[in-house]
Amino acid sequence: MFASKSLKKQIEPIVESLLAGLVGLLIGALIMLAFGHNPLAAYRSLLLGSVGSVYSVAESLAVATPLILTALTFAVAMRGGLFNIGAEGQVYMGSLAAVSVGLLHLPAPFNLIVALLAAMIAGIVWSLPVALLKLGRGVHEVISTIMFNWIAHFFAFYLIANVLTDPKRGDRTINIIESARLTRILPTATLNTGLFISLLTVAIILFLLWRTSTGFEIRAAGYNPHASHHAGINIRKQVLRVFLIGGAVAGLAGAIQVMGRPPYYAVMSGMPQLVNLGFDGIGVAMIGRNHPIGIVFAALFFGGLMVGGRIMQFDPGVPFELVRVIEGVIILALAVPELRRQFSRLKGRWGRKE
């Protein structure tokens, strides 16, 4: 009796997601029909393009690699009851910190690890003011993270154009030095060992949240800050923890994107390889129900959707703009169950207050 009930509880979200995904695919198909494209051919190339060969699986994994991390940033905060959308700016800072390690001229074996650490520290530095503003002045994290994302955006533009510029080509920063680059796993695909860094981070966060007292405190504060406070948990400390963990993880995402994805190994002017990694991570976290394991699968799905979407462009010839619309519809549909859950939680909380 009990066993079947807990089994049902575990399967329910999966079934829910599958149904939501199906609805998304159907709406996407209707949109394609409306614009005169064959949805069956388009979904066929979406599927083949994302998982049809070793190469396409590797590409899907490559896209998923940084998204796993930015989704973790959001999810950890969500578990702690906070809405941290600052990963975007922390990604920029992390990537530039990794690039600037090249200026230090360290002995070769240190470069990789120092670049990763520098990126995490940069992410933390960018996250810390948000936490301090919340603790000291009660500034809501949504407002302050949006502001810090923009500050990071323009600060990064400045650094790319004036400080870290490649003297031979003004459109990009200096390259990540060879010894700090992550190795490619397949000779052609852009997949690299950054994937293992992402998965290791997932394992660490999983352990931290569910196997340590720190994680218990974070989650308790998220469930019910008042009860946790009365039970002796320092809520302010949890806010700080959530932002620092999130900053480090998001900084890491920026670093592995620029240290791992060929062929550039430099931040381009306008940051075209970094922009939206942080925001896409929010979608991934939502689809993955803010759970590290769920996030891995959600990021894989997201990566597959992006990689397969490229194929949709030139095989059945669905225009890029429409591909993005369809991707958006599917992601939105998949995020609906989690959004509903979060909303009903909030409603419950407000309801009690009245």
Next chain:
Amino acid sequence: MKAGIMRIASLVIALFVLAGGPFVSSASAAGKVALVLDVGGRGDLSFNDMGFKGSDEAQAKLGVEVVEIQSNSAADYLPNMQNAARSGQFDLIVAVGFLLADAMAEVADQFPDQKFAIIDVTWLGKPNLMEIGYEENKGSAIVGALSSMVAAHYGYDKIGVVLGIEIPVLYKFEAGYRYGMHWGNAKYAEKTGKKSNVGLLWTYTGTFSDIAKGKAATEAMLAQGAGIIYNVAGPLGIGDLEAITEHLEAKNKSAGPPFMIGVDANQDYLGDGHRVLASMMKRVDFGVYSAIESVVNGTFKGGVQILGPHNGGIAMSGKQDLADFIQFGVSGGAISASDSGQITSNWDAMRKDIPQWIWDAVAELQSEISSGAADVPCGWCPDTIGDIRAKYPD
């Protein structure tokens, strides 16, 4: 509820089956081409849109099928080109823009049997890759000569150039513009007997996207008495033109001088047709078209192709281009079709107000450049720009 979902699902499936009929892929006899773009995508009214213009023409005139592949992120450049090459269905893959150079270097080696072409890149050297470069220095010399003579004619003693990020390709524009200004000064003295001392104001704004910086730089140049502003920073031209428009409005005028000189596309139709004197057209459309044409004709070969004034790849805008690009501006949403008559008559009036000998002199320089008689400095290499600045001073 459940039954409702089932009903919708079956309806959709029925729709698929019914609609499946018309979707038969049409294999094209003339060939299939992939056009790979950077994150800029459509709608810049300049570089990328010019690439699309070339492929649209190839589609219409050569009957090839063109598939556009845009990119979400710079991380997509390499996989997008790999996917296109891997699919084996394209006779040619064209990459538009030097941002795609690193990805092209890799993918051209990986797929030695696939034909590739790339615009604005001339240093990769692959047997299966056609690299198309432009002589921007020569085009800039032509508009530089026009600028200095027109400025002198209207009593200005300065011309300006607003540049983007200080990269080697922009040195080419600067070097040519300097050469042209000095050529124009000499020609003005020769024709009118009056000494002309038009000087140069130049600014590298450090951006290709911050339109406000273009406006600020132009305002500063206008305040120092510049009569012509050459836009060498893509979209910053919008800011340049805004500054000129406001400067004229303050004097209750609409038509220049001061004028702007457009870049890449023909931008003469902007500013109601009488604030952009001419454009240094870099025919990206021409490059894309000729690469596709070479594959259709079977004359494709790897190596560097240089497009310049001698083959129409670089040209100063003329009357014929105006109608063509008004259409381009209308489809890009920059102007409305109903304005085209007014723009054309304004443009005619603007050009007629300038004495014919100036236009003749510009044509003379153009033919000197095409024949190789005029030695326009290159300035491609960062190590020569200092010498060029010394030889052709501000």
